[in-house]
Amino acid sequence: MGYRYNRLWKILIDKEMNKVELRDAAGITSATLAKLGKNQNVSMEVLGRICKVLECDIGDIVEYLNDTKEEHLFE
Incomplete structure (x- = not known):
């Protein structure tokens, strides 16, 4: 199980916003x-x-x- 944030990066591109601007606006840390x-x-x-x-x-x-391992458990 995992997550991917590619959609986030696409939205940033569409809104012409960089990661540092997002960090500052959302009040999140660099980490x-x-x-x-x-x-x-x-x-x-x-x-x-x-x-x-x-x-x-x-x-x-x-x-x-x-x-995919979890999927096989329920088949």
Whole structure:
């Protein structure tokens, strides 16, 4: 199970906003921004702040990735 934030980076490009501007506007740390860049887990609070700044929904910035091993457990 994992998450990918490629949608977030696309929205930033579309809005002509860079990562530092997002960090400052959302009030998140550089460490949290680095976690997003590495597709690591971040808190829902952080994702909510990002959504507020970008005026979008969480599904617009995060993609859930299913682990294929888990899928086989339920077949």
